[in-house]
Amino acid sequence: MAKESFDKEIQFLRMLVLTSGAYSRQQFAERLGISVHTFDKTLRHLKEVVAATYQQIPESQGKEFAETLRYSYFDSADPMLLFLFRAKSVKETESQRISLLLAAMNEKALTTMELLDVCSNSLPAESAQPDEKTIRNDLKYLEEVGVIMKEPGPRPFRYRIHNDFVQELTADELIDLYDFVDVMANTQVPSVQGYLLRDGLKKHMNRSSPSLASIDPFLYKYHYYSRILDEAHLFTLLKAIRSRKNVQFLYFSPKNSQSYASKNTNPLFERDMEGKQENTLPLKVVYDHQYGRWYLLSYNTRHGIKKYRMEGITHLEEGESADPDIFEEHLKELEQKITYSWLIDTGRPVTVQARFFNPGDLQPNFIKERVCLQGQWGQIMEETEESFIFEIVVNGTTEIKPWLRSFGSSCEVLTPHSLRNEMLTEWKEIIDYYESV
Incomplete structure (x- = not known):
């Protein structure tokens, strides 16, 4: 399956999760930048993917399609949308061929030519028959990922399943x-x-x-679907960072009314496409635990250091290699800019002071423990039996504000006054929500 299709399905599933089916077909298609026909075709394909993914599970463990394709957070404790990675990790033809190879090598060690004979005899006559080069490439891939191993001995080499562990x-x-x-x-x-x-x-x-x-001793409620979906690009970006290569992608910022654009010749969709083509040198990938988001920090020749939400990246491809010295220079520049970033903010450093109130006589003091654990490089400057003052230098206050707000009445912002006034305004709005009717 083409990379474009994988991107489309990622954005399709992300929207389906976030909207919980509230959009009509037309609204959904417009938001994705595709036609209603493409919407219907993608939905049919996803149903086929789910059916193919779970058809080999024993009947006692099987899942009905309707149960599997639950997109509401409250309906399932399983990490939903993972079926996309199971089904799309290799092409359909590759999946059939590799399954045959693994089944054959599970019985005994075989040479490349013997495995070629297995495929020729087992694959349907109407499907494309592999040649020796294809089988060798499959074996190289399986050996690299640790699924099979080459037995010692003279040529021709024999391969077997590597499941000794x-x-x-x-x-x-x-x-x-x-x-x-x-x-x-x-x-x-x-x-x-x-x-x-x-x-x-x-x-x-x-x-x-x-x-x-038969029994799972641990049960988890999964909060962030985007975290799984964005991992489709994660390892491509990490590889580009290790090899110091530029990348190209079509980017849709969170403010855009569209989140995807199909690659076609339809003038209507070309005109309405809101994504921006980016060519940039990736430097660092950052994960935000607060919201379950991945960010790409990179260098752009026109704009310098740029930040991208990975959920808006589509059609990702590797580009040309960058000069190692230039890469290190930009990486050093980035590290300096984010020295005092709570997450990825590169704004002006500001000193934040907040008073945290201890939870009465409760022991242990979970407020202080959490501040010390999550407070990064901040310090406790003053402490009494009732409270303590925490101080930290951060780039801007936007990213630290949700953390401070999460302490509720146990936290009072002291400085800067602009942040204190912002918090006062927000809490007054919350009070208005709870006024008696």
Whole structure:
């Protein structure tokens, strides 16, 4: 499947989650910058993806389509939208061929030519038959990701499944490993690869002993769907940063009325397209735990340091390599600009002082513990039995304000006065919401 289609499905699913079906077909298509016909076609394709993804799950573990495709946060404890990564990680033809190769190598070690014969004899006659070069490329890919290994010995080389690790684990060790991966995938970022590893372990446990995977000891409520969807671009960007390469993409800022544009020759959609073509040198990727968002920080020859929300990036492609010295120069410039950033703000540094009130006689003092844990480089300047004053230098107050606000009545902003007045205005608005009717 083309990269463009993957982008379209990512934005399609993101909107479906955020709107919970409140948009009509026409509104949905306009917001995405596609036609109603393309909307219907994409929806049909997503249904096919879901059906194909879950058809191999045992009946006892199977999911009805309607249950699987629940987009409301309240309806499911599973990390929804992960099925897109399971189904779109390889093309359909690649998926069929690789499945055959793995099934053959699971029985015994085979050479490239023997695997070519397996594919030729097993693939349907109407499908494209692979050649030796294709099989070698598949084996190279599978070896790189650690799925298979090359057996020692003379040419021609023989390949077999590399599953020694899980095969040697006892039942208790398998359960411990599964629980560890489950916890890490749900609490750390990035998480998609962890979920895929967890599901692979669960299938292995079901094959060896169905009773092993019958109970999940941990249940999580997933908050941020965009976190999973944006990981589709994450590793491409990290690779570009490591190799010091420029990237090109079509960007839709959060203020745009559209979030996607199809690559076609229709003048209507070309005229209405609100995305902006960007050519930039990626320097750093930052994750915002407060809102579950990924950000790309990069250098642009016209505008200098630029920041992008990754949810607005589509049609991402690698570009030309940058000079290593120039890359390091821009990276150093970025690090200086974000030295006092609460997240990614590069504005003027300002000193923020706030008084935090202790929670009475409660022990431990969870207010102080949270401030010390999350307060980054800030310091407690003054302390009494009732409260303490916290001081920190940050670039601007926009990013730290939600954190201060999250403490509710346990936090009073002292300086700067502009931030204090902003907080007063916001709290007065909240009071008005709760006035008796």
